[in-house]
Amino acid sequence: MSTQTSFVTPEAPLKAYASTAGAAISSLSRREARERPRALASPKDFRTEPGPVRFVIVALAVSFLTIFVVLPLVVVFASALSKGFGAYFAALAEPEALSAIRLTLLVAAISVGLNLLFGVIAAWAIAKFDFPGKTFLVTLIDLPFSVSPVISGLVFVLLFGAQGYWGTWLQAHNVHILFAVPGIALATIFVTFPFVARSLIPLMQEQGTQEEEAAISLGASGLQTFFRVTLPNIKWGLLYGVLLCNARAMGEFGAVSVVSGHIRGETNTMPLLVEILYNEYQFVASFAIASLLAMLALITLVVKTVLEQRLDEGQTPRDDPRDDLRDDPSDH
């Protein structure tokens, strides 16, 4: 994946060398060790910093991570469990909590489903075809990332609110968008729109259109080409986009807060409920819901790592230099 994973800091290769060099020589078979560049095996490795410098840098990184990532996570779970497991599960079993969980799952399902569809179509169009206005479309897809979520929510209030453009018409026809599930879903879809398309476009562009052209020349229809050739080639990238999209959809606060109306037991999603409970000094309940979101984040991270590995494997260079060394009796 080019967008999320390919940033390589100057020191990253050094670290990689430093960490592998020691372990590699002991654990690899002799043959593999022989094939490694000789410089790595030499006793003094000029490619890495002296010991004390390394220690300071690593210590800095670890303390940063501890303060900004690990501690908050620990606090969330510690606070949630501060009155024991009984209170924790009781808080989650509250009707308000259950309703928030249901609503969050529903909204996530709607927005992920639709964004999956829109995202694949947009990425397919952008990566595989040339048409006027393509650059504009790409910019448009990025728009939700560059706009504050609160503004995104406000836009829907302006459109569908009682004083909004279509407000009167909607009221006359008894259609409820704002302060109801449709509004929350719309705001979430808007905010999470770029994830699927963004994770697919570079992948599909890199793969080019040759396989599709081959499929068509072999007699495949457009749909057959998509389902038999394009989709299998992008499946890991697609899952990756869906995963990020889902995480954001469940966690979205700003845009949803504006359009939700905070009707208890009806239009509160999990992030909104966390805030409400916290403001009402119900710390255990608040952190209990928050702990669910934190767990979602952790699961997302694990799955994301696995998917990134699959993506890298899927993109092993096709012109592997070892190809020429492979045995092929009929080539000779």
Next chain:
Amino acid sequence: MTIEVKNIVKRFGAFAALDNVDLKVGKGELLALLGPSGSGKTTLLRIIAGLDWPDAGEVRIDGEDALGHGASERHVGFVFQHYALFRHMTVFENVAFGLRVQPRAVRKDEATIRARVKELLDLVQLDWLANRYPSQLSGGQRQRIALARALAIEPRILLLDEPFGALDAKVRKELRQWLRSLHSEIHVTSIFVTHDQEEALEVANRVVVMDKGRIEQIGTPGDVYDNPATAFVHGFIGESIVLPVEVSGGSVRLGGRPLNIAADGAASGASKLFVRRHDMQIGPAGTGSLEGAVRHVRSFGPIQRAEIALTGGEGKTVIEIDAPRDRELQAGEIISLQPRRYRIFAAQE
């Protein structure tokens, strides 16, 4: 099956990729489209396949209007320069693809498909790779699988776009001969695009030389080599010596000095004299039309290649000639040169 291309025009913006191209390909031919990059040869091939559409003109496959059909309905086998194998399918499934996507009404049953794929893999001599993935194959193997895949649909015609372009020289040579013998075995009308003249001359029955979106010459390999129709063809195929000459009233002058050759009906004016490297007759000084000093000689195999600085004329003109080794040339020697066979074309620029 025959292919007929009439008045094809294709523009990309202001650039004319194809400028009124006409071409007829007979049944069972193996035709090469030869030209430098940007000459429009790949565009022409893609238009015949239905992967590109012309701005004007007609394409008929077996007499039937092909432009009325998309690529998936044309029954044309297409082999890509970079193979374009389906990376997530095994070799077997790659070859079977064209059979599996057929409409249900005509689709064959699984056993027939398996037998057919086996037969094709045997044909390209790679049946032992059936369960591998494309990334596990060498370039030459991938291209043969791509060919088997294209043949699976029993195409009316076979189109190959720089089929050996991505391979190294040795594999390329082997595959060339292999393609020739395969063609004489299955006899499907085929067109292949190449920028490699050796490949075109060695493999094809007929060669179409293209430049700047136009066809310069169509002929057998011997024809285009021995009787080039235009200055471009002469310069592009084979190695030529090109000298700027002046034609006036039947005599040919180089830098003011008359050359002892006939103008062969060339029009008066600034012209270019084309001579093949091996068509320069060498003699002792004073016996030929041109004279020069040998600067450098390299000998290999049956020939010696000499770099010669021509004397007289404007400035220093250095040419390279190929001479038989019956008389070894020495650096510094002054020799005379006489074109044995030559062509004169009007200078265009």
